[in-house]
Amino acid sequence: MxxxxxxxxxxxxxxxxxxxxxxxxxxxxxxxxxxxxxxxxxxxxxxxxxxxxxxxxxxxxxxxxxxxxxxxxxxxxxxxxxxxxxxxxxxxxxxxxxxxxxxxxxxxxxxxxxxxxxxxxxxxxxxxxxxxxxxxxxxxxxxxxxxxxxxxxxxxxxxxxxxxVGMGQTAKMCNQICIAGLVQGLSEALLLAENSGLDGEALVDVISGGAAGSWQMVNRHKTMLAGEYEHGFAVDWMRKDLAICLEAGEETGTPLPVTALVDQFYKDVQTMGGGRWDTSSLMARLKAFM
The missing domain is CATH 3.40.50.720 (NAD(P)-binding Rossmann-like Domain)
Structure with missing residues (x-):
């Protein structure tokens, strides 16, 4: 004890x-x-x-x-x-x-x-x-x-x-960079399936066990397809984290173009009133910009 x-x-x-x-x-x-x-x-x-x-x-x-x-x-x-x-x-x-x-x-x-x-x-x-x-x-x-x-x-x-000291935080930034890119890609895939008349659930059943699979796909696809975002890790907090990622990129001379782009997409979600929505709400942004 x-x-x-x-x-x-x-x-x-x-x-x-x-x-x-x-x-x-x-x-x-x-x-x-x-x-x-x-x-x-x-x-x-x-x-x-x-x-x-x-x-x-x-x-x-x-x-x-x-x-x-x-x-x-x-x-x-x-x-x-x-x-x-x-x-x-x-x-x-x-x-x-x-x-x-x-x-x-x-x-x-x-x-x-x-x-x-x-x-x-x-x-x-x-x-x-x-x-x-x-x-x-x-x-x-x-x-x-x-x-x-x-x-x-x-x-x-x-x-x-x-x-x-500091390497734990650096690892967490790498984690957040991966999540940002994954969620945007998943949002685009699910929306393309929906707009093409392809069943999103059936799609995920097929591809989640292969190279495209991820925690985000398995745990968030159902709520994304249903348009439900009142849960999970808030967009406001994600933008705080991505700001740290981008600052670290500048300090180390590391280009982070996808991270910078997705950060702006989350800014759009905040403008939509989704600051407290889950990070998977990038799909809501795509639908709003259709």
Whole structure:
């Protein structure tokens, strides 16, 4: 059993923190909306704290899953931030999807205080978090990763170290680039089938087991064909991630033409009022532009 804090109880963090309790760890949570932290504590027989610092005090591990670079800085830094409450030798594990730049910045600050740091963004969505089968992409020292890996196994089906601090975030950007291209291609294929009089379900039955198959095809084709998008990973969050991808592309001199194009397609979806729709709503954009 490890004394642990979990910062951020969104659709991902809420169940992830619960899996830690289920594994026997002593968990204290923090959330900007205190009512959600109180609800979690009541459901899981855990504790909640009014600040990240108080949640982190005396903990062996502090996990975070917040919104963006600024949110992460706010829970880590300052007199009420988690770093102010963490003891030397403890490890901070960040599951937020943020830039590698802020990751390295915060890891350097943590190191000065004797705190380990692992960047560990996740893939698998809300369902993956609830079922404890996330893919966790990690960056950090071998020693820090070795300490944190058993903790992350509580909600990770795959937990893999990919290099030093920042490499986890870089891997997550590669993941998002792949998803963006896949969803656009799937949207175009399903719409062509529909407009040609070909049964979309029958099409997917045939091609999903071959080279064209993907998680997106298997798990999203039914809702795409039905025009249902009120679920899943929001377009607003995807655009945040793609902005990080494009920034990384500029920094490394890597051309990302398809990513840039699909990012603009998601901007169109936002203009349509679909900022909270699932990323598969690219099909709705295609239909709107017919």
């Amino acid at each position: 490890a004394k642990t804090a979990f910062l951020g109880l969104g659709v991902m963090g809420y169940p992830m923190a619960g899996h830690l309790v289920a594994q026997g760890h002593e968990v204290t949570v923090y959330n900007r909306t205190t009512a959600k932290a109180e609800k979690w504590a009541a459901e899981h027989d855990g504790a909640f704290a009014p600040t990240p610092k108080e949640a982190a005090e005396g903990c062996d591990f502090v996990m975070s899953c917040v919104g963006n670079d600024d949110d992460l800085r706010s829970v880590c830094l300052g007199p009420e931030g988690a770093f102010a409450g963490m003891k030397p030798g403890a490890v901070f594990v960040d599951h937020t999807t943020v830039s590698a730049k802020v990751t390295r910045e915060l890891a350097a600050i943590a190191a000065e205080a004797g705190i380990g740091y692992v960047d560990a963004p996740v893939s698998g969505g809300q369902a993956g978090a609830e079922n404890g089968v996330l893919s966790v992409m990690c960056g950090g020292s071998e020693a820090d990763f070795a300490k944190a890996e058993p903790m992350m196994a509580a909600y990770g089906k795959i937990v893999k170290r990919l290099g030093e």
